Amino acid sequence: MVKDLSIQELEKRFQEKIDKDIKIEPNDWMPDDYRQTLIRQISQHAHSEIVGMLPEGNWITRAPNLRRKAVLLAKVQDEAGHGLYLYSAAETLGADREETIDDLHSGKAKYSSIFNYPTLSWADMGAIGWLVDGAAIMNQVPLCRCSYGPYARAMVRVCKEESFHQRQGFEIMAHLAQGSPEQKAMAQDALNRFWWPALMMFGPNDAESKHTLQSMNWKIKRHTNDELRQQFVDVTIPQAEMIGLTIPDKDLIFNELTGHYEFGEINWDEFWNVVKGNGPCNKDRIDTRKKAKEDGAWVREAALAFADKRQKRKSA
Amino acid sequence: MNKELFEYVIRIADDSLILGQRLSEWCGHGPILEEDIALTNIALDLIGQATNLFEYASQIEGGDRNADQLAFLRFDREYRNLLLVEQPNGDFGDTLMRQFLFDAFRKPFFERLIACTDLQISGIAEKSLKETKYHLKHSSEWVIRLGDGTEESHNRIQNSLDSLWRYTDELFFENQVDAVLLDDFNFPKLSEIKEDWLKNVELVLDEATLAVPDNNWQFKGGREGLHSEHLGKILAEMQFMQRAYPNMEW
Numbered sequence: 307m308v309k310d311l312s313i314q315e316l317e318k319r320f321q322e323k324i325d326k327d328i329k330i331e332p333n334d335w336m337p338d339d340y341r342q343t344l345i346r347q348i349s350q351h352a353h354s355e356i357v358g359m360l361p362e363g364n365w366i367t368r369a370p371n372l373r374r375k376a377v378l379l380a381k382v383q384d385e386a387g388h389g390l391y392l393y394s395a396a397e398t399l400g401a402d403r404e405e406t407i408d409d410l411h412s413g414k415a416k417y418s419s420i421f422n423y424p425t426l427s428w429a430d431m432g433a434i435g436w437l438v439d440g441a442a443i444m445n446q447v448p449l450c451r452c453s454y455g456p457y458a459r460a461m462v463r464v465c466k467e468e469s470f471h472q473r474q475g476f477e478i479m480a481h482l483a484q485g486s487p488e489q490k491a492m493a494q495d496a497l498n499r500f501w502w503p504a505l506m507m508f509g510p511n512d513a514e515s516k517h518t519l520q521s522m523n524w525k526i527k528r529h530t531n532d533e534l535r536q537q538f539v540d541v542t543i544p545q546a547e548m549i550g551l552t553i554p555d556k557d558l559i560f561n562e563l564t565g566h567y568e569f570g571e572i573n574w575d576e577f578w579n580v581v582k583g584n585g586p587c588n589k590d591r592i593d594t595r596k597k598a599k600e601d602g603a604w605v606r607e608a609a610l611a612f613a614d615k616r617q618k619r620k621s622a
Numbered sequence: 623m624n625k626e627l628f629e630y631v632i633r634i635a636d637d638s639l640i641l642g643q644r645l646s647e648w649c650g651h652g653p654i655l656e657e658d659i660a661l662t663n664i665a666l667d668l669i670g671q672a673t674n675l676f677e678y679a680s681q682i683e684g685g686d687r688n689a690d691q692l693a694f695l696r697f698d699r700e701y702r703n704l705l706l707v708e709q710p711n712g713d714f715g716d717t718l719m720r721q722f723l724f725d726a727f728r729k730p731f732f733e734r735l736i737a738c739t740d741l742q743i744s745g746i747a748e749k750s751l752k753e754t755k756y757h758l759k760h761s762s763e764w765v766i767r768l769g770d771g772t773e774e775s776h777n778r779i780q781n782s783l784d785s786l787w788r789y790t791d792e793l794f795f796e797n798q799v800d801a802v803l804l805d806d807f808n809f810p811k812l813s814e815i816k817e818d819w820l821k822n823v824e825l826v827l828d829e830a831t832l833a834v835p836d837n838n839w840q841f842k843g844g845r846e847g848l849h850s851e852h853l854g855k856i857l858a859e860m861q862f863m864q865r866a867y868p869n870m871e872w
């Protein structure tokens with residue numbers, strides 16, 4: 307029956323479903339652009355989860371006490387789990403996990419630029435949880451209602467855990483901010499280094515963002531970059547004030563009329579540079595992921611060979 | 623305080639802590655994502671065990687030091703872990719072989735430790751046994767898979783076994799601590815566990831087509847605080863925050 311319909315008709319019915327908030331499922335007809343855009347978006351998100359394990363993994367062996375070590379281990383493990391659900395969601399669209407990972411390693415596929423900044427102190431574990439997971443939640447909560455079923459469902463699970471991470475991160479920061487002068491300085495320094503990169507996580511200004519309109523019509527993006535960034539700023543600034551830390555922005559003011567904070571200009575040169583690969587850790591992060599894949603090749607080959615042997619022995 | 627009991631608990635705690643620390647070095651570097659998750663899980667279980675045991679050790683000591691101070695602020699000669707668990711991760715096969723040899727000891731050890739007369743230790747042993755059974759299943763499966771996988775994986779994991787074998791006799795090391803406590807607390811007799819351990823290890827190695835090494839030279843010292851060069855570096859990293867920022871809450 308599908309064959310008899312023209313492409314225009316199929317596209318019309320597809321958009322009608324989306325407009326009525328009916329979820330698109332893997333076996334439903336979908337325009338090729340929709341499929342490709344989603345594969346790109348979901349695998350980029352999956353890569354961010356996986357690369358994102360590295361900056362925090364950097365502090366697991368140096369966590370300051372047993373409880374913090376366990377909580378950080380569990381957090382990084384959650385991120386690996388998020389990567390798994392997301393690669394699976396991308397696979398429902400016909401993407402191959404290993405191929406998408408190769409695209410990451412070749413530089414063809416992107417991941418969140420925030421992970422190209424180094425983690426220099428224990429307080430960075432607080433700043434990342436609070437700000438980076440916090441910004442990720444702003445981006446991802448609306449995606450729980452996105453038009454593609456498997457992605458929306460993965461996001462529901464992911465968001466629950468991200469909000470847990472955000473609270474844990476904030477708790478680390480609050481604890482440091484109330485601690486010794488050294489601890490407070492450590493917390494402020496982490497905020498200074500991560501504040502602007504966290505704002506950059508929402509992507510370029512709306513005027514510069516090339517994919518937004520089509521993605522909004524398809525409901526795979528539900529708010530613009532600037533809307534989400536503003537929401538993040540409005541939520542986060544009172545939290546910083548609550549624990550006595552200072553946002554590193556001399557232009558920051560609260561506009562009584564709009565009820566929103568107005569913040570200074572983001573350094574877009576820095577943003578584009580890091581996207582292009584010139585951030586402090588871009589090379590390290592990708593080299594590390596490549597090395598893990600190369601070093602593990604013999605293990606994956608062995609697992610395949612073993613499964614194959616067992617299969618043959620069974621059928622023999 | 624009961625010095626021997628304190629040391630007995632510290633031994634078990636240190637094994638879990640140091641192996642958990644080692645495994646957590648893998649986080650983000652595993653050969654497949656599923657193994658990143660599995661190794662992290664095991665590390666988490668081990669850190670959890672260590673926490674429970676250090677808390678109890680702190681109680682035995684009379685509360686002079688809390689669990690974190692015991693875990694992070696002793697000197698290397700005061701750690702009582704096995705040499706096996708402080709060995710470097712090496713490749714994935716080295717890590718899994720180290721884990722297997724240890725898990726195969728831990729399971730019969732905890733099984734018997736449950737029957738001890740100290741209720742706290744018995745409770746910790748019961749919880750830890752559940753975790754250990756899963757760890758042993760995971761590590762045995764990988765030893766078999768790598769042993770009976772490709773020629774390369776077979777050779778690699780045989781090498782891992784050959785170089786780790788010399789740390790296995792220490793699993794059953796007994797000293798004055800055991801002599802003093804064994805009867806009063808009904809603690810496991812380690813020499814009796816050895817049979818069980820060897821039987822299970824040989825069964826798995828056989829299925830993995832691996833050969834038990836014939837070099838029987840064995841090292842020991844960990845249980846008396848005499849460690850390899852590796853422990854100092856593990857501690858330098860693990861204790862960094864506590865040493866650099868003394869007397870702070872985190």
Ligand SMILES: [Fe+2]
Pocket residue numbers: 355384385388464468
């Ligand atoms: Fe995540």
Ligand SMILES: [Fe+2]
Pocket residue numbers: 385439467468471
């Ligand atoms: Fe997270």
